[in-house]
Amino acid sequence: MEHAELLFVNGAVHTMDPSHPRSNALAVRGGKIAALGPEALELRTARTEVIDLSGKALLPGFQDAHVHPLMGGMQMVSCDLSEVHCLEDYRRIIAEYAAANPEKEWIEGGGWYGDVFEGGFPHRRLLDELIPDRPAYFMSHDAHGAWVNTRALELASISDATPDPDGGIIARDADGQATGMLIEHAAELVSALIPAPGQAEIRRALLAAQAYLHSKGVTAWQDAAVGDALGAPDVFEHYLALEEQGLLTATVTGALWWHRDQGTEQLELFRARRAKATGRFRATAVKMMLDGVCENLTAAMTRPYRGHPHERGMTLIEPEALCEISRALDAAGFDLHLHAVGDQAVRDSLAALDLPRRPGWDPRHQLAHLDIIDEKDLAAFARVGAIANIQPLWARQDPVLVETKLPYLDAGHQGMHFAFESMHRAGIPLAMGSDWPVSSPDPLWGVHTAVNRTAPPADPHAADARSQHEPLLAHEAIALDAALHAATAGAAYANRLDAERGWLRAGMIADLVVLDADPHAVWARELGTIGAEQVFVDGSLVYQHP
Template sequence: MNPMDRKNTMTAKATHYRGGRIFTAAEPAWAESMIVEDSQLTYVGDTVTADALTRDADIVELDGAFVLPGFIDAHTHLLMMGQSLQKVDLQSAVDLAGIQDRIGRFAADNPTAPRILGRSWLFPALGGRPPTRQMIDAVEADRPVYLDSNDVHSVWVNSAALHELGIDDHTPDPLGGRIERDPATGHATGMLYETAVTQIVWPALAKVVTDHERDVALAAAFERYLADGVTGAVDMALGADEVAALERALAAGGGTLPLRVAGHWLITRTDSTEENVRQVREAATYAQRLQGPWLRMAGIKIIIDGVIDSCTATMKEPYSDGTNAEPIWDLESLAPVVTAADAAGLQVAMHAIGDEASEIGLTALEKAIAANGIRPRRHRMEHLETITKDNVQRLAQLGVVASMQPVHADPAIQENWRAVLGDHRVERAYPWPEMTSAGAVLALGSDAPTAPHPPLPNMYVATTRKSAIDPTLPPNLPEYALPMADALAHATRDAAYSCCWDDLTGQLVAGKAADFVVLDGNPFTDGAGSLLTSRVGLTVVAGRIRHRTTPRPL
């Protein structure tokens, strides 16, 4: 349709966002004005044409401000993120004394709290010593204390928490997890890894959280995301409690949410293939019911391995100490689940951090394709912090989306990561450009709360490989930095593609949703450093202003 022909088709009251520097993440890449009717963009282009189309429209003068599609966090955990905002933040604690001080102060300030929850502690803070329950007991022995590691794949607890969880000398390790024990005594040390977290800690804590508390945490996550320019999120660990909270929010919003949410149902490995596949059928039931533009069950999530920092990621070669980790899902257990999900039309998202884990996941996908034949499919692989060059090519050939998180490559949190590998593998860490060079779609996200959720610092890491926490640190393999336009497109257009929203949002073009962000800085003209100082002026979702920041004084 000729743009001028649209003038006679406009029925709703239009709003003309006029005179900006608009990055469309499409072709052409730049525009000056946008026309919004109801929830949709009806024109994106030059201001002269937009003026002619909207003589009676409401005008929002952008005054040259930078506009881009709303960020879509391609991998996050919304409820967990909201809950993490209420936990003791330990990431900047540089030593054990600092961790203990923060726990002690929180305990003193909250004498009636039944338990103490913390987050984001880093292994280097302990100076090479293993975490023990006695270290926490020294400052809080009476109430249970649960401290999520920075990657949320392990939890450090005190003696009271072990008692609350019912863990004693005879408690067996869950399949795919580990209860760390003192080799001399056999007693639990207070460190719980992988499925000992997801199958013991998470269910126990979920029982003491009310629906109201979940609703408050989810609302807090939405509020933070909107304030930081995020208009959509892909939640990567949904269970019944999370879906119920999202549906309550959807009902409270009259069929809308503050931002768009796509979700993946977390599949927990058991020793029964029948039970594992039953969980896929359960996810398919949710997917049949939840397919709206605001809440959509996209598929399933499978955590093939752990993480490098705690040496639970499954590698092709041993860690620097000579150990390695078995996968949580081996190929024999994984293939039937992937095949069943593929047959059901579900997206399969597989956490694969170690280079052997991605090998297992890609082989499972090939088996599913061989079993189910040619059909529409858009599967994903999450994190890919290490992956062989051959498997980068396999991933691209299979049409698998590479879902990666720049913030995980921040130099400020790399010391332990690099030390536990300690060899040539650190020189190909987080190889984002290799994915696109091979022809794969790269979608960027945060994995909050394992990392900070704000997208602008995340884009700073993506475009510089420098630290958003401490920008004075040397960059982490700067040859892997992404061009600005590419990074922003991977966090908007390609993030939308990753969850099958590419016909709905992710680009500023006529016919797509009016989901966009206005910044008070422009990284194309002000440089990547401005991503650390720019503020979100407006966040618009489906044509509605969901967040507005008062302009800074001159």
């Protein structure tokens, strides 16, 4: 008699399958879903392990469509500022870390928020005070700027007279002195000098990141920068090594990093990497940076930033070149993963993705971040069939947005800010990504904000009353089912994993998360308090809440 190895009963099973969205039981055999509902109950024998959900919920394992696990893991094992949000705590953590690590040649860390500092940017004076004898390098939480001390500037030969590099800005004060804030590609002037981490350190960081993501219910993700990118080491061979050792439990889609100072000759490397990565780790996408972020005036905008009439941001790849590159990558069968924050970058992306369809080719091209989109571009977005890769946790009135971003946006741009419902209503597929370590990878926090347009209760970066209770453009909230779909099946579609994972149907791989409450049974404002209780990959337990 056939039997289930695992049987989940007595709770809500949310399948993300539109033909059968709810069930009350699910059976697992051989790492796959054997049956749901009454058919699942029939597979129970004395050898079946029965998991009583006790009124809780079972969902497909969450997937993250845009994340940086190595950066997140490296931050976890360095001087991590991401769990606090005040200058006093930054000072304490940095001082304690420097004192505890006297042998380190460089003091590295990250996770700081600009609104903590007067004027929105840090200054090297504080780092000079805390770390006077060694170079220090701290990446911002959004990875679009670095805070360094005077010693680091000296080692990089950066003086007050050093010109801004292509695609970057050396921040200067009113007297023209370099402040220690390096924006976008200017950070590479210093990061290039930092000794590269060793193989063991990289793999330890990746495993720490995997364990952390599993603890949030995440079973698969798209690594949005596989290559020598963003000041981090190339992670490609490390994923393969961990998989070979049986240590990679997540399923990973690699987005290979496009170097904008090179051309389509990169395709040779991309094809070779795609051919080599065919297991749990697959390299089927290519990531391109098209602009920066609004907070430092580098996101590419259709109109000038408010108060800066001659500034429309940075276009890192010119539209004509972007169209040529996109045609070549699409023809080679790669999915494009485009960083597009400003509405001009979004418009340029849509023009580049207006590509002829080919028989047998099912592209999963996506635009990531989409802070601002022009309403007139929604129809084109839907027509080209691209995916909106959204970071929902950003869509709230937190201090970063209110104090360091909104002042630069005119009324029109503010009105199309993280326009999730507008995109959903236009028929644009939504996929959730966290951009961790830019923001928390907790998918329930993302769902909470997508539904409420306010911050989850425990977020240390949005503990004020406005963040918690005043929605950002409440009409752009999406329904709970749409949010959960974007965090599971929608992300799986973007990750090109939807044939096997991301929703629950007989024959699918049993990537599952047991939540400690049913999202449909709590008040919307409580969604962010739900957590993962158990997480399964291929039917095997990879996380159990202590």
